[in-house]
Amino acid sequence: FDSAALDDDSKLLLQLAAVVLITGSQASINHRGIRLTTLLTDFSGYWILLVALALTVSLLLFAPQHDFLRLVTFTNYSGLPKAVPGGPEVDPIWPQRESLLWLFALSFLMPAYTITGFDASAHTSEETVNASHNVPRAIVRAVLVSGVFGWVMLCAIVLAIPNMEEAAGQGDNA
Secondary structure, three states: OOHHHOOHHHHHHHHHHHHHHHHHHHHHHHHHOHHHHHHHHHHHHHHHHHHHHHHHHHHHHOOOOOOHHHHOOOOOOOOOOOOOOOOOOOOOOOOOOOOHHHHHHHHHHHHHHHHHHHHHHHHOHHHOOOHHHHHHHHHHHHHHHHHHHHHHHHHHHHHHOOOHHHHHHOHHHO
16 A cells, blocks of 8 residues: 555545544444453463463474573673675664673663553453452563563573574664
8 A cells, every 4th residue: 555645635534544443343342342342451471471372482493593592691782783895784773882781780671561461450450350359460470470471582582593693783673
């Protein structure tokens, strides 16, 4: 689909149609009641879990080698990546820093998205039986499970990289 071929009015109508379709589908689902919403929420949770598990297992199975020392070796890849002759210009992943301790601390920003894992627990708290007891437990469990499985997936990604130097040389294209 080439959106450049459309004029401004056509683009606006296309956007409006997309918003109407999305809003209409959500209104239809909500109108059908909490059972359908619960079913879809459960499906999406299991789907995310299965896809993440399949990706993690695939990364580990099809990796060219398993250099587990990568998981405990600290190398400073900050700063401008080495330019590849004839290749695209790449941006640095992080500005140059000499302190590995500081870079290690900044690495904890990568899985920060797991903090949002409590979102579903918090939003459904008013429909929960014994909410004052069950909701905080669900929030903590969601963050812990997301953190542990996210860490395992990140380890699988690091292990599946064929050459760390070449990947770092790609900058944000890695």
